[in-house]
Amino acid sequence: MNEIKIFSPATVANVSCGFDVLGFCLDSVGDNMVIRKSGKKGIHITKIEGFDLPYETVSNVAGVSALAMYDKLDVDFGFEIEIYKNIKPGSGIGSSAASAVGSVFGMNELLGRPFNRTQLTQFAIKGEALASKCEHADNLAPAIFGGFTLVKSISPLEILNIPSPNNLYATIIHPQIEIKTSEARAILPNEIPLSKAITQWANFGSLIHALHTNDYELIGNSLNDVVVEPYRSKLIPHFDDVKTEAIKAGALGAGISGSGPSIFSLSKGLVNAMNVKEAIKNVYSKTEITFDIHVSKINNEGIKILNLK
Template identity: 50%
Template structure:
């Protein structure tokens, strides 16, 4: 069998939380992202035949997010054959850009294509969430949902799951800067206080509602006023070297708002134009210029589409 026998799917990185939407809001990026390749095999079960682009990930399907997602889907569909997967990582682990979510989303989308699309893209979200459960211990959707669906996505509820795609109602560009420092999600979550003062909660709810309204009303000023985290960013900022200086530089360069992407260490900033987004990138790069910290930077438009086919063979597997 040849590489051309694989269905190949790309799923993008994501920014979760978006300042005021902790664990309930995220949006997709154009880049970076992961690819998952899938093809049918005669024997039942899931195998992972290759992992490229990163070292240290297990090929045991019970210990890799793509394997977990595929296993869940095969059990649900009750098919007599199995699947072979390959994971091609295009983004680093622990970046705060939804690395495990991109892999999980790509796996769900790819297996769905192989099976003839028995599920809608939105119905793939719970399967991809199982990959997140393995990766972080929590089956959250604020990364996998936008990676699958594109644009902005609101997770209104987890019980029952209620995922609301918002699309891209307002043209926005995102600057992402990833300082090359290690920051474990478990640490970033462990330092968060369990109790929230009422006044801070009220301001946070107002900001989230304002951000939703600003997106839907195409009101850049309202979006800008709402991109503030009253609760979690103040507790996490010290974990990211030069974060406060980078955020200040982004705002001075014209960003609508800036904050921590997911649990960090990546920093994101939203802008109204590509030119402003590039200026923000340069401003943040200047902050880190003499720090000795290497950076990966991306400037992308917030895309309408999330996971998508890269290529497919002529013949599909049949149930």
């Protein structure tokens, strides 16, 4: 086994009331990557298609996470990485996370799985930090574990896999505008009212309970972010309209994906998710802003092997 081709999925982080800790994994959007053992020691990025990203290992998210793992190995060979990027960098659906987990997942498979999924996340955090300038795992965890994940803590790294109903679909619109991560961060207050924090954890606890009990209605009622969305939604044109129309069209709830600009919604069943797609397409079609829309089942498997040689 010298070569592996994988699908590294896009992910939605934050999920309204789960700011900074919750995420879920998508099925129909993601990168492909090929990882290959090589006689040449070290990590080498040999191909990048789709978007213009750096080939230099230490400047590439997939390279940095691969190096973090490689430093723990004592092997006389190296790895080549090919990246076939579909997730646009900066879209807010975990583009850098997909790259960061892809390399380490692939290497781990080729090595016979010496590391568990939490350890893989730990390596990938190093790659993610290159892109986002801080160590976080709310996109990495769902990409590696699949489904919904709760990052209970970063240090030590503790990740919980939260079950979810079978028939849950996401509809995601990516307006092609740029939101700088630094701006999305700077807009948040350092302090928040205790009363709002209480509302947020009531909603978050309810969401975790709703996911456990397959209570679609409660999932919708819990998807309220009173802390972050009021600030960050201002950076996304027509956010309120998209949210309103999504819910009117049958979505359980909607919110900002990651730090934006993508907006996610969750729906019970594919039909609702497709209706939501049409409704939010209508909102943005009236504007000058170009956009992509993705509809995806929640991916409970996470990152997966497409081919082994």
